[in-house]
Amino acid sequence: MAKKHNSGISIAEQRKTLHKNLNFSASEAYKLLRTNILFSLPDEDKCRIIGVTSSLRGEGKTTTSINLSYTLAEAGKKVLLIDADMRLPSVAKKMEIPAQAGLSNILVNSNDKMGIVFFKTPVNENWHIITSGDIPPNPSELLGSSRMKKLLEVLSSKYDFIIVDLPPVDIVTDALVIAPELDGMIVVVHENMTDRRSINECVRLLRMSEAKVLGFVMTGVKESDSRYYRKYGHTYYSKYYREVPD
Numbered sequence: 001m002a003k004k005h006n007s008g009i010s011i012a013e014q015r016k017t018l019h020k021n022l023n024f025s026a027s028e029a030y031k032l033l034r035t036n037i038l039f040s041l042p043d044e045d046k047c048r049i050i051g052v053t054s055s056l057r058g059e060g061k062t063t064t065s066i067n068l069s070y071t072l073a074e075a076g077k078k079v080l081l082i083d084a085d086m087r088l089p090s091v092a093k094k095m096e097i098p099a100q101a102g103l104s105n106i107l108v109n110s111n112d113k114m115g116i117v118f119f120k121t122p123v124n125e126n127w128h129i130i131t132s133g134d135i136p137p138n139p140s141e142l143l144g145s146s147r148m149k150k151l152l153e154v155l156s157s158k159y160d161f162i163i164v165d166l167p168p169v170d171i172v173t174d175a176l177v178i179a180p181e182l183d184g185m186i187v188v189v190h191e192n193m194t195d196r197r198s199i200n201e202c203v204r205l206l207r208m209s210e211a212k213v214l215g216f217v218m219t220g221v222k223e224s225d226s227r228y229y230r231k232y233g234h235t236y237y238s239k240y241y242r243e244v245p246d
């Protein structure tokens with residue numbers, strides 16, 4: 001029997017929406033996202049750290065984080081994807097890599113040495129992953145710690161981009177406490193799940209926490225959505241906005 005993720009969709013089905021398995025139109029949509037990010041954060045001399053969050057669970061944050069990382073690595077950038085959703089991690093599962101010691105283990109370790117454990121993806125040699133590690137009792141505290149800040153500083157010298165997959169901002173503060181350490185935040189909005197009130201509240205909280213909202217990725221857009229169809233052809237994939245949608 002096929003393995004199931006908590007979304008109820010089998011791993012085999014999810015695989016079709018990830019990195020090198022993307023169809024032409026979907027892959028073009030992520031390339032557009034990459035271009036927009038390169039324009040939003042053009043300083044090539046420094047590592048750009050980008051968080052991915054949303055207002056609610058299950059809107060497509062991890063899928064977006066994986067595909068954005070892959071697309072940047074395909075453009076020759078050195079990319080690190082960090083699974084910072086220490087409450088409900090899914091990067092290891094989606095990438096079908098071992099859920100080894102990861103972020104939480106690095107952060108609770110009190111040694112001076114960071115003991116960074118990252119996974120080199122077989123998909124692209126420029127693309128590394130730090131999994132979430134063992135589930136800790138206090139993810140917000142860990143993400144807001146000085147050790148997390150130091151970790152990002154150390155990693156920034158090794159990568160062009162760090163993509164941080166975060167939990168949603170609905171009930172927990174994890175995405176908000178780390179926001180000041182990021183160069184920008186992408187907000188994922190699912191066409192059928194998120195209402196305007198939730199998006200506005202999400203953006204209000206992010207702005208209060210000094211996050212620079214780079215834009216919005218809309219997921220779950222159906223092929224038959226004529227607005228999207230006209231613009232990008234036949235895909236149900238992500239759409240990118242620079243401003244808060246009306």
Ligand SMILES: Nc1ncnc2c1ncn2[C@@H]1O[C@H](COP(=O)(O)OP(=O)(O)OP(=O)(O)O)[C@@H](O)[C@H]1O
Pocket residue numbers: 007009013014017054056057058059060061062063064085088090167168218219220221236237238
């Ligand atoms: N752009 C997309 N188009 C179609 N399906 C998608 C898209 N993005 C994600 N999905 C599907 O939606 C489900 C949830 O995606 P994902 O796990 O990426 O969401 P998430 O926001 O990270 O969830 P969580 O809040 O639990 O971490 C998965 O089954 C995934 O395959």
Ligand SMILES: [Mg+2]
Pocket residue numbers: 061062063085088089090165
């Ligand atoms: Mg996720």
